[in-house]
Amino acid sequence: METIEEITIDLSWRETELGLLKILLQRSDTKKQQEVLSRAAWALLYAHYEGFCKFCLTVFFDRATKALASCHGLPLKTRSFALDKDIKRLKNLPADEFLESLENFANLTLGKKPQFPEVDTKSNLWPNVLEELLKLADINCPAVDTHRQKIKTLVTRRNNIAHGKADDIGGYNYYVSFEDSVYEIMYELAFEVDQRLRVAPYV
Numbered sequence: 001m002e003t004i005e006e007i008t009i010d011l012s013w014r015e016t017e018l019g020l021l022k023i024l025l026q027r028s029d030t031k032k033q034q035e036v037l038s039r040a041a042w043a044l045l046y047a048h049y050e051g052f053c054k055f056c057l058t059v060f061f062d063r064a065t066k067a068l069a070s071c072h073g074l075p076l077k078t079r080s081f082a083l084d085k086d087i088k089r090l091k092n093l094p095a096d097e098f099l100e101s102l103e104n105f106a107n108l109t110l111g112k113k114p115q116f117p118e119v120d121t122k123s124n125l126w127p128n129v130l131e132e133l134l135k136l137a138d139i140n141c142p143a144v145d146t147h148r149q150k151i152k153t154l155v156t157r158r159n160n161i162a163h164g165k166a167d168d169i170g171g172y173n174y175y176v177s178f179e180d181s182v183y184e185i186m187y188e189l190a191f192e193v194d195q196r197l198r199v200a201p202y203v
Helices: 003-027 030-068 074-080 084-091 095-109 127-135 142-145 148-162 172-197
Strands: none
Touching: 003 030, 003 172, 030 127, 030 148, 074 084, 074 127, 084 095, 084 148, 127 142, 127 148, 142 148, 142 172, 148 172
């Protein structure tokens, strides 16, 4: 299965869920129904924003692992991420073992197939957290910066809802403007992941 096809399948069911909840929100008969469904829509929007970003980056690192025989040629931050476990182990060695391991690092460790840690969204995928993850993958996604303030608001709102706080979350059109921003990030990320895997060192 092609990368873009795998990502599109995941995106499709997320779009379906968000679309169905949005229809229910539009058809709500009472103000109370609208308030409850609106809170559900905000929570679900955040869940799919975080879930899809994590899925895309996980697909990227999985496919990068399969494509490469060694860590040689990886961009610096991606190489560092791939060697995270080895670097941490190295730092904790006694001085003599550290020097011995350091001497062999280039030949033995860099020559290994990359083993990337799990993508960690920190439970709150703030824009800066997503940007750091994108740097590890050497992927550029300008939409994150474009919609930085809306994503900050989305994360804050989701946290308030998750912790049972009352929150004035605005009307239907206000919500849709945030959904549009999330979709722009998701679509751009899907495209950029696919494109990054089509060039060196992954081909």
